[in-house]
Amino acid sequence: MKKLRIATFNVNGIRARLPNLLAWLEREKPDIACLQELKSVDSAFPVAELEAAGYGAIWHGQASWNGVAILAREAQPLESRRGLPGDEGDSHSRYLEAAVHGVLVGCLYLPNGNPQPGPKFDYKLAWFERLIRYAESLQSSEHPVVLAGDYNVVPTDLDIYNPRSWLKDALLQPESRECYQRLLDQGWTDSLRHVYPHDRLYTFWDYFRQHWQKNSGLRIDHLLLNPALSPYLQEAGVDAWVRNEPRASDHAPTWIQLSSRKLR
């Protein structure tokens, strides 16, 4: 295993966010970056700008909504999957997977699911079930695997400033949390929670009510490691400074640092 930094970042519009994205890549230099919510068709993906910044990329876009990409520093991701199996009729661009720097990287944007109850929440849970089913083989793989992205799930009340005003939100529903727990129970390591078992750490602060200024956040962006990869987990964190920049995304990049040798 190479010493690697892997990050996930919901950019909320890659064209509107390109200056912020490039500034972050320049400063933090992640080896691998999973992006969500491109909100861009494939032909408008800023491949030249990213290449000039030293990043190879693959992407799966869509007009207006969704869209995921995998970036690799001084390398080209080798695509292994586009879209989750289990529903040929699902047209959303929410899953992309590639081999990069010796790691199999799944980049996902799980459906938000609001309002609930309703068809959008049903779609969220159905998508989650497909992910759980597919993730089983990745979990048991002897190759290192990371499943990184915007899961749109607040796993526990430790992962939110105050659950009260979010109790009816799809991100906190028992069904959503139960799906996330079932995924973890396959044997995945929730990186940030593993490194910081008791701390309140957030990856998202909505644009309303000065939630960033008050640090009223949610932890919904996660990097899950399979047993072949988790022994190399060295450090994890959130690049919160990105959320403080002008015209910021409502998410901040979340990352892990992998050691070059086993630590546990």
Place this chain on the structure above:
DNA sequence: ATGGCATATCCTATATGA
């Protein structure tokens, strides 16, 4: 119960996000 803000597109209005 609503709206606060931000991004997208079929752009002075509407859908979506979380």
